[in-house]
Amino acid sequence: MASASEKKEDVKSKLRELRKDLRVIHTRVTEETVMPEPAEVRAAMTQLEALLAVIEPKSAKKSKSKASTS
Numbered sequence: 001m002a003s004a005s006e007k008k009e010d011v012k013s014k015l016r017e018l019r020k021d022l023r024v025i026h027t028r029v030t031e032e033t034v035m036p037e038p039a040e041v042r043a044a045m046t047q048l049e050a051l052l053a054v055i056e057p058k059s060a061k062k063s064k065s066k067a068s069t070s
Contacts, residue, residue: 007054010054011051011054011055014047014050014051014054015051017047018044018047018048021040021044022044025040025044
């Protein structure tokens, strides 16, 4: 099991990457008036799910099983 400091660093790195990707999407939408590709949105959602899995591992497993049964 990861220590608290390792977990904190993992969350920070995932947040940095997600922010960078979302800034790129936001810039394209606002400045170029181009909607993001569905794959970009799915990638952002996957990153959010990975972040949730680090923060709350038990609830992430529950939400994933609910999504697959719906």
